[in-house]
Amino acid sequence: MTPLNALDLVPAALEGNRRALARLLTAVEDRADGCDQALAALFPHTGRAWRIGVTGAPGTGKSTLVTALARHYRAEGRTVGILAVDPTSPFTGGAILGDRIRMRDLAGDPGVFIRSLAARGSLGGLSTATSDLARALDACGYEIVLIETVGAGQNEVAVAAMAQTTIVVEAPGLGDEIQAIKAGILEIADVLAVNKADHPGAPQAVRALRTMIETGHPASRASLVGHHGRLIAAPAAETGGPLWVPPILETVATSGRGVAELANAIERHRLHLVGAGELTAIERQQIVLELLNRMRDRLVARVLSQLPDDALSEAAASVQFRETDPAAAVEQLIARAGWPDAEAVPS
Amino acid sequence: MTPLNALDLVPAALEGNRRALARLLTAVEDRADGCDQALAALFPHTGRAWRIGVTGAPGTGKSTLVTALARHYRAEGRTVGILAVDPTSPFTGGAILGDRIRMRDLAGDPGVFIRSLAARGSLGGLSTATSDLARALDACGYEIVLIETVGAGQNEVAVAAMAQTTIVVEAPGLGDEIQAIKAGILEIADVLAVNKADHPGAPQAVRALRTMIETGHPASRASLVGHHGRLIAAPAAETGGPLWVPPILETVATSGRGVAELANAIERHRLHLVGAGELTAIERQQIVLELLNRMRDRLVARVLSQLPDDALSEAAASVQFRETDPAAAVEQLIARAGWPDAEAVPS
Numbered sequence: 001m002t003p004l005n006a007l008d009l010v011p012a013a014l015e016g017n018r019r020a021l022a023r024l025l026t027a028v029e030d031r032a033d034g035c036d037q038a039l040a041a042l043f044p045h046t047g048r049a050w051r052i053g054v055t056g057a058p059g060t061g062k063s064t065l066v067t068a069l070a071r072h073y074r075a076e077g078r079t080v081g082i083l084a085v086d087p088t089s090p091f092t093g094g095a096i097l098g099d100r101i102r103m104r105d106l107a108g109d110p111g112v113f114i115r116s117l118a119a120r121g122s123l124g125g126l127s128t129a130t131s132d133l134a135r136a137l138d139a140c141g142y143e144i145v146l147i148e149t150v151g152a153g154q155n156e157v158a159v160a161a162m163a164q165t166t167i168v169v170e171a172p173g174l175g176d177e178i179q180a181i182k183a184g185i186l187e188i189a190d191v192l193a194v195n196k197a198d199h200p201g202a203p204q205a206v207r208a209l210r211t212m213i214e215t216g217h218p219a220s221r222a223s224l225v226g227h228h229g230r231l232i233a234a235p236a237a238e239t240g241g242p243l244w245v246p247p248i249l250e251t252v253a254t255s256g257r258g259v260a261e262l263a264n265a266i267e268r269h270r271l272h273l274v275g276a277g278e279l280t281a282i283e284r285q286q287i288v289l290e291l292l293n294r295m296r297d298r299l300v301a302r303v304l305s306q307l308p309d310d311a312l313s314e315a316a317a318s319v320q321f322r323e324t325d326p327a328a329a330v331e332q333l334i335a336r337a338g339w340p341d342a343e344a345v346p347s
Numbered sequence: 348m349t350p351l352n353a354l355d356l357v358p359a360a361l362e363g364n365r366r367a368l369a370r371l372l373t374a375v376e377d378r379a380d381g382c383d384q385a386l387a388a389l390f391p392h393t394g395r396a397w398r399i400g401v402t403g404a405p406g407t408g409k410s411t412l413v414t415a416l417a418r419h420y421r422a423e424g425r426t427v428g429i430l431a432v433d434p435t436s437p438f439t440g441g442a443i444l445g446d447r448i449r450m451r452d453l454a455g456d457p458g459v460f461i462r463s464l465a466a467r468g469s470l471g472g473l474s475t476a477t478s479d480l481a482r483a484l485d486a487c488g489y490e491i492v493l494i495e496t497v498g499a500g501q502n503e504v505a506v507a508a509m510a511q512t513t514i515v516v517e518a519p520g521l522g523d524e525i526q527a528i529k530a531g532i533l534e535i536a537d538v539l540a541v542n543k544a545d546h547p548g549a550p551q552a553v554r555a556l557r558t559m560i561e562t563g564h565p566a567s568r569a570s571l572v573g574h575h576g577r578l579i580a581a582p583a584a585e586t587g588g589p590l591w592v593p594p595i596l597e598t599v600a601t602s603g604r605g606v607a608e609l610a611n612a613i614e615r616h617r618l619h620l621v622g623a624g625e626l627t628a629i630e631r632q633q634i635v636l637e638l639l640n641r642m643r644d645r646l647v648a649r650v651l652s653q654l655p656d657d658a659l660s661e662a663a664a665s666v667q668f669r670e671t672d673p674a675a676a677v678e679q680l681i682a683r684a685g686w687p688d689a690e691a692v693p694s
Binding site: 043131299303312338339 | 383386387390391393394478627630632637638639642643645646647649650659660662663664666667669672674675676677678681685
């Protein structure tokens with residue numbers, strides 16, 4: 001709980017008060033009092049930022065590349081918000097990587113706002129919180145929002161579902177064994193960056209990626225569809241617009257080599273989405289996914305808030321002793337929480 | 348849809364009819380007609396199997412090790428069910444790894460039942476389906492259920508939450524860069540296997556793991572707690588029983604070296620859980636997590652089933668045009684789906 005209600009922080013944050021913004025982001029992340037109202041008040045001010053997801057395996061130099069991109073945008077006079085999603089264990093909350101020191105170079109710049117998020121584990125919350133924070137930065141005038149995630153798993157997928165341009169960062173020499181991880185992550189890439197391009201294996205890594213893209217890459221972003229059965233049709237298929245083939249850029253984030261070209265590729269992707277008329281459809285899909293995520297979290301929170309503290313544990317005991325099967329236990333909990341007519345709903 | 352109702356398959360499956368079991372598992376995975384009733388009918392027969400999760404990065408030889416463990420248990424006369432959770436992209440459903448060929452060695456054995464599952468993506472379903480299939484194998488008399496997952500992300504966590512013993516498989520030579528992934532996965536390990544132990548880097552890998560465990564490993568499984576704020580207390584802390592320090596085993600799955608020792612470590616872990624009185628508390632926690640997962644899926648399915656097909660897409664449009672903020676849109680959808688008193692619930 002913050003001493004102030006989160007809503008009270010909104011006017012100052014919108015006027016550019018960094019301290020108010022920092023407290024507001026904390027309130028949003030902690031789901032403190034007034035945070036839904038604060039987000040509702042911020043919401044009409046959103047829609048101006050370009051959200052760029054940056055993801056890839058550990059060791060690729062993502063954080064350094066995010067820093068280099070931020071410097072590039074600052075040199076162009078654009079303001080930059082950075083959300084770094086820490087790859088913490090969902091069990092312990094302990095951070096794994098500690099290599100964000102370079103980001104501190106940007107810390108004195110009033111046109112940059114950096115925030116690390118703790119991953120919240122499989123019980124949800126990460127993607128909703130990340131969306132909310134990205135929207136808050138957008139509302140408060142940050143023109144570029146860079147969202148960095150680590151690893152190969154659901155996190156990147158969640159980030160691709162909230163970024164307009166997703167950059168997948170690779171690096172030479174990480175071993176063939178993680179190619180399998182890469183294959184999964186490639187599907188969400190709008191732009192590929194082979195970082196550490198001054199290392200000997202770089203041309204080989206570029207060739208391997210090129211082959212993977214030429215042989216197997218689906219029409220970019222069209223694959224966001226199908227994620228949930230009863231949603232909406234694929235924009236690429238509907239508009240018949242030109243396909244976007246993810247370009248492969250070589251970068252050396254530590255020296256800045258290739259960073260301008262990377263920013264240029266991001267801009268070309270933005271122009272492609274706007275020009276092909278895909279942006280609206282993609283955003284619509286992203287919002288559908290976001291609403292489903294929020295609904296999931298909200299519904300469980302609502303059920304739990306309507307039940308006595310020990311109801312869940314009692315239900316688990318009943319399952320454990322084989323008195324109730326899990327599906328029936330869940331229906332009973334939902335009914336107890338006051339949502340009638342469970343039986344009337346088809347399974 | 349299967350031609351038969353899933354419930355009709357239960358008696359034959361319980362009597363050991365493999366074809367009935369295969370169809371039943373498919374019906375459960377597809378959420379076909381009668382599958383909830385079938386699971387309810389199977390449920391009283393569960394509780395005899397020991398569920399072993401086997402996880403680790405690609406390239407560690409997990410599938411081969413699972414096969415070797417299955418052979419070991421078969422030689423002891425125990426029946427074995429294997430669930431292999433494919434590391435498919437949540438977007439495309441395309442499988443990444445194809446190295447389960449060795450498992451076919453077991454395919455002619457009537458005491459072994461193998462099933463691959465497609466991962467269902469971030470919109471849920473994987474862990475619930477995996478639990479359901481594991482329970483079905485348990486009910487139908489498989490004494491050991493091996494659950495194999497790939498990667499470093501939420502999947503392993505989900506599997507650790509449904510296995511009684513979780514084995515994390517490592518291998519030498521995968522590069523220091525993935526140590527960061529390993530650190531996260533180590534927290535769920537009850538037993539560590541350094542596979543490919545005939546490779547030169549094996550002693551070094553064992554040493555590195557030993558250091559990580561000695562310096563940082565939390566009391567085994569106590570960390571399952573804290574996953575959700577209002578659940579239950581840590582069993583280790585409550586019982587004051589002896590801590591389990593994950594043993595590190597060297598294996599060469601292709602030759603079978605170390606596999607008997609690995610099975611022995613699994614058995615020692617089982618005896619530890621039983622002896623320390625932790626098994627009941629851990630199972631209770633696992634069931635709580637499972638009920639929350641099921642509740643999440645069930646509630647969203649219920650809301651969607653109560654809404655017109657275009658309600659979600661209309662709500663997304665309203666958010667996209669900045670007429671409604673996302674949290675308000677979700678509340679409106681829930682209210683429209685017939686759950687009253689949304690306002691009465693604290694946020």
